[in-house]
Amino acid sequence: MTELTNKSALELAAGLNSGEFSSVDVTQAHLDRISATEDDFNSFITVTDELALETAKAVDAKRSAGEDLHALAGVPVALKDLVVTEGTRTTAGSKMLENWVPPYESTVHNKVKAAGLPVLGKTNLDEFAMGSTTEHSAFGNTRNPWNLDHVPGGSSGGAAAALAGFQAPLSVGTDTGGSVRQPAAFTGTVGVKPTYGSISRFGIIAMASSLDQVGPMGRNVADAAALHELLAGHDPLDSTSLPDEVGGFLSAAQTSELKGKKLGVIKQLAGEGYQDGVRTAFTAALETAAAAGAEIVEVDCPSISYALDAYYLIMPSEVSSNLARYDGMRYGLRVEPESGPVTAETVMSATRAAGFGDEVKRRIILGTYALSAGYYDAYYGSAQKIRTLVQNDFAKAFAACDVLVSPTTPTTALKFGAEKAADPMALYLGDVATIPANLAGIPGLSLPAGLADGLPVGFQILAPAREDIKLYEVAGPLEAALESAGGRVLDTLAEGLNAK
Amino acid sequence: MKYEDAIKKYDPVIGIEVHVELGTATKMFDAAPNTFGGGPNTNVTPTSLGLPGSLPVVNEKGVEYAIKIGLALGCEIAETCRFARKNYFYPDVPKDFQTSQSDEPIAAEGQVEVELEDGTIVTVPVERAHMEEDAGKNTHVGGATGRIQGADHSLVDYNRAGVPLVEIVTHPITGTGERAAEVAAAYVRTLRDIFRALDVSEARMEQGNVRADVNVSLRESPEAPLGTRTETKNVNSFRSIERAVRFEIARQATLLEAGEKVVQETRHFHEETGETSSGRPKSDADDYRYFPEPDLVPLQPSREWVEELRASLPELPAQKRRRLLGEWKFSDLEMRDIVNAGLLEAIEDTVTAGAKPAAARKWWTGEVARLANQDDKHPTEIVTPAQVAGLVDLINEGKLNDKLAKDVLTGVVAGEGEPAEVMKARDLEIVEDTGALEAAVEEAIASNPDVVEKIKGGKMQAIGALMGPIMKATRGQADAGKAKDLILAKLGV
Structure with missing residues (x-):
């Protein structure tokens, strides 16, 4: 591991600015690191080395010419392979889109390109973002850099592993029920799910439209804040995009204090079913926050108990409709039936049977059922009501505190093939703490809060909708307090990787 | 059983769904041009092709047109409404769902006054008008009939996919009795006239801008519950609508007479024979799994906007007819002839240009129509209202009599100039010597x-x-x- 790949995004930005090194140096160092470690981690589905170096060269030239550049210009980034990249294949982790090269550009990639960030490649994910381990990717498992026998989390598992494995200083993930925060927790990195509508979904392959949100990921809070500022903002191409002016995240992360901040511990998310080590680390983090002047209160969000049930009706319902278009008629995989007549119907059927994995099929079936005539009111209708209740609960809770906190996940990263990993219901339960934020549309952030049995524990912060800045006002100083109390979580890994 | 006998024995109930393609510059949910023709799959964007990651954005002009239609039909315009996904798999539907409106349409509960040939006015109750997008177009290649059966392969053109549509659904239309078929056709014609007056669509039946699905059921008496209905799809001319309703009434009556049941199904209309044939059974098994479109936010047309649009509505054809009838003092029959000949506007403009209504009517429906007919043209294509008014002027001044005026008109039609010029050039002025x-x-x-x-x-x-x-x-x-x-x-x- 070179010195360059060990640096944070902001450290790299500073070095690029001062001329200490070039973007080509930085980009090449990360590409070298990727080729040296991909056999172990499998974080990427596609590495775009030529494009990355091209961008790096162009940015270096602009910098030499004295042009005005974005603060992160020249700092490489990895994109989850759910983000459409014109001219570069975009798979969504599915056999269905194995060879699909988009003819158009996503807003996220447009912003990344405009700011001059070299894109290292497209990271691995559970198929169409459905899963929490990357085991549902059609392109193999991504392994957790902390311990290759463990999952990196998902669905943005590749994005998180690329950060933890020092393959990329920044990652763009997506979070529908925890897909950014949970892998961040499992890999000791920072993952943010912004307020719904903060970052454009135009060109993000849809899983569940009312829940999906692009999330910035980094190895520390400030890096994530800087990336969030770059990605956020109104986009007329996304009707659900917020009109809000965005900014101030980075300075909030760097200058805020915990003193006087009220942290509400969600009663329903701090108790049973949590791994001992997770609970211990979470409690210790709360004590550190209190020692730094934060006030800790307990808040009640009773309807959160139903959030998981509501999520598993709304999400698959939208999935069943969003994934209908993969029918072999226009793009992507097309499979003809092995026998019998070749008609539109039989080709659609054969294509979908061959192209989708089990988890995707499971959710399409669930959603199709939940939306069916006669069941709609009982399932989708009721779930939407719970969604409103969860929003109301959060609104009440935020009246009593600045942010809400909980462990990000009940456990640390599971082992591949562990009993739990094979049981879909147990895996679904792992999303219990992250899902409510998606249902309510509020922002959430996970940062590392120590280790349990050698694996990182995630600490989740939730803020009111459209007040993402509050995440950073707490996460910034909390990260600093935790590091001065127990050291940087990722340093442990870096040492371990260096020792290899 | 013949239609005439069927309607003596049974009470027909009809229901009509009319789709109108809006004449917006771009499609309903993306920036692809909304134009007829063009090479296959040229008027498309990632959104109208349903590419992964693409998202819809509502066309405000489409909403404006839908509100105008709603207002013209006397509907309430919803303060808040939503789009919904209608899920079904078909190759011409790029997302395998159609963005439509389900339980929250933009306009609801209105009525249309329909005038029949003999001047009878029938009020058709409108349940709703909602917005949706059109599908692409399948072409089946290799079969003898151009239908999917026997075809070798099919081609899909998505140029039409995403074109804005407004669908207008009636409540069951009852009490029309023997005039059911006539009412059905007259209703669609009235809507066509309204669309044109509002300038929201070219409303050309032959281009498929306006398409009608016709529901027909029979019952023993007006007091009996509604019978089982059939839906004849895509009937695309006024005459076909009338024929389709007549055929269905006769067919269903024949079944009922024989003690058989009418099957609830969609049916196809065949122009050549005037008959309908069974399509697919339509029943409660049809499940479109509607749910609110999560990629779009609810639509909340402000009351100010709605009132602005209401105030901007042009005079609708029925209103105009009533007003002009009073002003011109024509007989009902004369007025209907004018409307049916498509000469209302021309005569109105001619009167505005100074001619007396009776003279304007006489020339447009008489000699002008005769000359136009010879060339297979519409009267308004061969002369202008100003020219007809000029001709009438010359007669009033005593410079022409009717016979000479006809000669002058021939010259005007031949492009020899304005009436006064033609009169001079052809030396037709009445002798004052x-x-x-x-x-x-x-x-x-x-x-x-x-x-x-x-x-x-x-x-x-x-x-x-x-x-x-x-x-x-x-x-x-x-x-x-x-x-x-x-x-x-x-x-x-």
Whole structure:
């Protein structure tokens, strides 16, 4: 591991600015690191080395010419392979889109390109973002850099592993029920799910439209804040995009204090079913926050108990409709039936049977059922009501505190093939703490809060909708307090990787 | 059973769904041009192709047009409404769902006054008008019939996918009895006229801008519950609508007479035979799994906007007809002929240009229509209202009589210039030279002593018999009125 790949995004930005090194140096160092470690981690589905170096060269030239550049210009980034990249294949982790090269550009990639960030490649994910381990990717498992026998989390598992494995200083993930925060927790990195509508979904392959949100990921809070500022903002191409002016995240992360901040511990998310080590680390983090002047209160969000049930009706319902278009008629995989007549119907059927994995099929079936005539009111209708209740609960809770906190996940990263990993219901339960934020549309952030049995524990912060800045006002100083109390979580890994 | 017998025995109930393609510049949810024609799959964007990651954005003009239609139909415009996904797999539907509106349409509960041939007004209750997008177009290649059966392969053109549509759904239309088929056609024609008056669509039936699905059911009596209905899809001309309803009423009556049941199904109409045939069974098994479109936010047209649009509505065809009927004092029959001939606007413009309504009507429905008909054209294609008004002017000034005016009109149609120019160029102006006229009159009196006797005896109509020779002598350019005065003066009557 070179010195360059060990640096944070902001450290790299500073070095690029001062001329200490070039973007080509930085980009090449990360590409070298990727080729040296991909056999172990499998974080990427596609590495775009030529494009990355091209961008790096162009940015270096602009910098030499004295042009005005974005603060992160020249700092490489990895994109989850759910983000459409014109001219570069975009798979969504599915056999269905194995060879699909988009003819158009996503807003996220447009912003990344405009700011001059070299894109290292497209990271691995559970198929169409459905899963929490990357085991549902059609392109193999991504392994957790902390311990290759463990999952990196998902669905943005590749994005998180690329950060933890020092393959990329920044990652763009997506979070529908925890897909950014949970892998961040499992890999000791920072993952943010912004307020719904903060970052454009135009060109993000849809899983569940009312829940999906692009999330910035980094190895520390400030890096994530800087990336969030770059990605956020109104986009007329996304009707659900917020009109809000965005900014101030980075300075909030760097200058805020915990003193006087009220942290509400969600009663329903701090108790049973949590791994001992997770609970211990979470409690210790709360004590550190209190020692730094934060006030800790307990808040009640009773309807959160139903959030998981509501999520598993709304999400698959939208999935069943969003994934209908993969029918072999226009793009992507097309499979003809092995026998019998070749008609539109039989080709659609054969294509979908061959192209989708089990988890995707499971959710399409669930959603199709939940939306069916006669069941709609009982399932989708009721779930939407719970969604409103969860929003109301959060609104009440935020009246009593600045942010809400909980462990990000009940456990640390599971082992591949562990009993739990094979049981879909147990895996679904792992999303219990992250899902409510998606249902309510509020922002959430996970940062590392120590280790349990050698694996990182995630600490989740939730803020009111459209007040993402509050995440950073707490996460910034909390990260600093935790590091001065127990050291940087990722340093442990870096040492371990260096020792290899 | 014949239609005539069927409607004596059963009470028909009809329901009509009309789809109109809006004439917006771009599609309903993306920036692809909304134009007819063009190479296959050229008027498309990632959104109209349903590419992964693409998202819809509502076309505000489409919403405006839908509100205008709703207002013109007397509907309530919803304060908040939503789009919904109608999920079904079909190759011409790029996302495998159609973005439509389900339980929250933009406009609901209105009515349309429909005028039948004989002037009877029937009020058709409108349940709703909602917005949705059109599908692409399948072409089946290799079969004998162009239908999917027997085809070798199919091609899909997504140019039409995403084109904005408004669907207008009626409540069951009852009480039409023997006029059910006529009402169905007249209703769609009335909507077509409204769309054109609102300028929200070209509304050309032959281009499929307006398409109708016709539901028909029969019951024993107006008090009985509704019978089982069939839905005949995509009937695309007024005549076909009438034929389809007639056929279905007769067919269903025949089934019921034989003690059989009508199957609830969609049916296809065949232009060649005027018959319908079974499509697919439509039942509760049809499950479109509607749910609110999560990629779009609820639509909340402000009351100010709605009122602005209401105030901007043009006079609708029925209102205009009623107003002009009062102003022009035509008979109902005359008015209907004008409307059916598509001459209302032309006559109105001619009157505005100074002609008397009766004269304008006479020329447009008479000689102009006759000349146009010879060339297979519409009267408004061969002359302008200003030209007809000019012609009428020349007659009023006494410079032309009807016969000469027809000659002038021929010249105008031939592109020889404005009426006054043609009159001069063709030397058709009525002779003012009383010398020549006097000579002709004297000659006529001298040669027709028996006629003169009759006139002297008080039979004034006999004057007509002298006019022939006078006109002949003056090559038609004599002013009939002046000639008459001269005759009377000379005879001392």
